[in-house]
Amino acid sequence: MNSTPNEVDKKILKKISNIDISKLKGAYNIRKDGKLFVRNTTPTINIVSKKDKDGIDIIIKENTKNESVHIPVILEKEGLNDTVYNDFHIGENADVTIIAGCGIHNDSHKKSEHDGIHTFYVGKNAKVKYIENHYGEGTGDGKNVLNPTTIIYLEEGATLEMETLQIQGVTSTIRTTKAYLKNDSNLVIKEKIMTTDSQEATTDFYVELNGKNSSTHVVSRSIAKDGSKQQFSSNIQGNTKCFAHVECDAIVMDDAKVVAIPRIDANNVEANLIHEAAIGKIAGEQLIKLMSLGLSEKQAEKEIINGFLK
Amino acid sequence: MLEIKDVCFSRDGKDILKNINLKFENNKVIVITGANGSGKSTLAKIIMGIEKPDSGSIYFNGIDITNMKINERANLGIGFAFQQPVKFKGITVEDILNITAGKKLNRSEICQYLSDVGLCTKDYLTRELDSNLSGGELKRIEIAMLALKNSEFTLFDEPEAGIDLWSFNSLIDIFENMKNNTKNTIVIISHQERILNIADEIVVFDNGSIKEIGKKSKVLPKLLISSKNGRYTKEGNE
Numbered sequence: 001m002n003s004t005p006n007e008v009d010k011k012i013l014k015k016i017s018n019i020d021i022s023k024l025k026g027a028y029n030i031r032k033d034g035k036l037f038v039r040n041t042t043p044t045i046n047i048v049s050k051k052d053k054d055g056i057d058i059i060i061k062e063n064t065k066n067e068s069v070h071i072p073v074i075l076e077k078e079g080l081n082d083t084v085y086n087d088f089h090i091g092e093n094a095d096v097t098i099i100a101g102c103g104i105h106n107d108s109h110k111k112s113e114h115d116g117i118h119t120f121y122v123g124k125n126a127k128v129k130y131i132e133n134h135y136g137e138g139t140g141d142g143k144n145v146l147n148p149t150t151i152i153y154l155e156e157g158a159t160l161e162m163e164t165l166q167i168q169g170v171t172s173t174i175r176t177t178k179a180y181l182k183n184d185s186n187l188v189i190k191e192k193i194m195t196t197d198s199q200e201a202t203t204d205f206y207v208e209l210n211g212k213n214s215s216t217h218v219v220s221r222s223i224a225k226d227g228s229k230q231q232f233s234s235n236i237q238g239n240t241k242c243f244a245h246v247e248c249d250a251i252v253m254d255d256a257k258v259v260a261i262p263r264i265d266a267n268n269v270e271a272n273l274i275h276e277a278a279i280g281k282i283a284g285e286q287l288i289k290l291m292s293l294g295l296s297e298k299q300a301e302k303e304i305i306n307g308f309l310k
Numbered sequence: 311m312l313e314i315k316d317v318c319f320s321r322d323g324k325d326i327l328k329n330i331n332l333k334f335e336n337n338k339v340i341v342i343t344g345a346n347g348s349g350k351s352t353l354a355k356i357i358m359g360i361e362k363p364d365s366g367s368i369y370f371n372g373i374d375i376t377n378m379k380i381n382e383r384a385n386l387g388i389g390f391a392f393q394q395p396v397k398f399k400g401i402t403v404e405d406i407l408n409i410t411a412g413k414k415l416n417r418s419e420i421c422q423y424l425s426d427v428g429l430c431t432k433d434y435l436t437r438e439l440d441s442n443l444s445g446g447e448l449k450r451i452e453i454a455m456l457a458l459k460n461s462e463f464t465l466f467d468e469p470e471a472g473i474d475l476w477s478f479n480s481l482i483d484i485f486e487n488m489k490n491n492t493k494n495t496i497v498i499i500s501h502q503e504r505i506l507n508i509a510d511e512i513v514v515f516d517n518g519s520i521k522e523i524g525k526k527s528k529v530l531p532k533l534l535i536s537s538k539n540g541r542y543t544k545e546g547n548e
């Protein structure tokens with residue numbers, strides 16, 4: 001196994017997880033072209049390859065504090081269809097940051113695809129921050145496809161904050177997230193997506209609030225440009241005394257299309273569920289304000305988009 | 311110097327501005343006042359290029375700017391603090407001040423402009439310019455932006471709205487400061503007597519026309535009398 005990163009590896013890693021591979025610390029597992037590239041474990045975070053299928057088990061001991069795990073995936077070999085199963089077992093009272101992400105470099109006309117199925121088992125009172133960035137590049141007309149599935153089980157008092165970002169180069173994505181919450185647990189999801197050209201992005205959230213005082217906050221901000229298409233759907237099931245707030249905000253430009261399908265089910269009189277969705281073009285008054293500060297219309301548009309996706 | 315010549319503006323069959331002629335001289339504070347709906351904000355928008363007049367022209371330092379874009383006017387030296395500040399999702403107070411300055415400001419500069427409008431930097435720097443800020447807070451930030459911009463010609467549309475009495479003096483200080491630059495002209499649209507008091511000249515709008523114009527010493531006493539009689543806000547009742 002040659003685990004010396006080339007320039008493309010370095011660039012992609014920087015894009016998706018803002019890391020310099022030579023300075024990488026803590027636990028990590030880098031996967032490249034369907035194979036393990038390099039791995040490091042720590043006394044409290046173990047990573048083992050699955051025997052029955054492609055993927056890894058990440059085992060984080062209870063009470064592990066202030067540690068991080070990087071598990072980026074790089075796809076550079078053309079025409080590869082890589083499916084991987086990663087399971088995270090997070091011990092009670094742990095407090096960790098997990099940085100995942102996938103970057104595709106595709107100069108061919110063949111399709112490159114990565115489907116990551118991530119399952120989180122978050123122990124009692126544990127706290128997880130999960131960051132996932134998706135990025136594609138390359139000169140070919142081959143499609144870059146990323147279909148991540150995230151399944152989250154939160155034990156009592158557990159919290160998980162998931163931040164996802166996809167702003168460039170992904171031709172098609174179907175993002176599925178399912179979560180099951182027990183008592184006093186909390187799930188925060190912040191999604192940011194920008195699609196251009198003829199890209200398509202679909203995101204699907206399903207959250208079951210099964211435990212008393214469980215809560216969730218889902219915020220999706222997206223920009224659809226050119227002829228791209230996006231669909232956002234969320235389905236929140238409030239089965240007990242719980243709270244949910246779903247916010248979907250989209251800016252549509254050019255000939256793009258955005259569909260938002262909200263669903264909130266209160267299956268209990270104590271369920272308090274809110275859904276807000278707003279889709280529209282960049283507000284004219286925002287452009288006017290920035291132009292009155294001396295920015296051209298294009299610069300103004302850029303600042304508005306940058307802020308929106310920040 | 312900014313000059314408005316024969317500007318007319320009507321919408322939906324209603325004459326909103328009727329043949330407006332005005333000259334704003336350098337190094338002056340001019341306060342425009344008049345009843346709600348008399349056309350003050352519309353004139354400000356026409357000066358900034360946000361609305362186009364149906365006829366007439368606008369000159370800035372002798373240049374005809376009537377057909378110029380908003381940003382071209384801004385870059386010539388025209389600034390405008392909106393009556394209703396605009397909200398932005400994701401853009402923070404720090405971001406908007408950097409955008410206004412056209413460069414990254416350091417903390418002490420930002421602190422200066424925010425404290426001038428009575429806001430504490432550490433509480434506000436990373437706040438987004440959205441509905442999480444109150445109307446008064448947004449208004450102060452809007453004023454801080456224009457103070458930072460320090461354009462040769464700046465229009466403030468009802469800057470006192472939503473600003474409490476305590477901050478009023480800071481507001482006046484900002485105008486005085488801007489006026490220290492002898493090239494600068496400040497035009498304030500206001501209903502407030504305390505703002506009228508700092509004017510060199512007062513322009514009174516009435517139903518789309520200029521009803522009265524002149525030095526403060528001449529116009530203000532008349533205004534105060536007519537407002538006591540409840541007539542100042544009613545049109546065509548002189």
Ligand SMILES: Nc1ncnc2c1ncn2[C@@H]1O[C@H](COP(=O)(O)OP(=O)(O)OP(=O)(O)O)[C@@H](O)[C@H]1O
Binds near residue numbers: 321346393
């Ligand atoms: N684009 C437009 N289309 C239709 N009507 C307009 C337009 N712009 C302004 N108006 C109308 O013109 C009138 C003058 O509005 P303007 O905002 O200039 O008043 P104002 O003097 O600033 O009032 P206020 O003191 O309440 O701020 C109002 O009746 C307003 O509804």
Ligand SMILES: [Mg+2]
Binds near residue numbers: 350351393
């Ligand atoms: Mg007005």
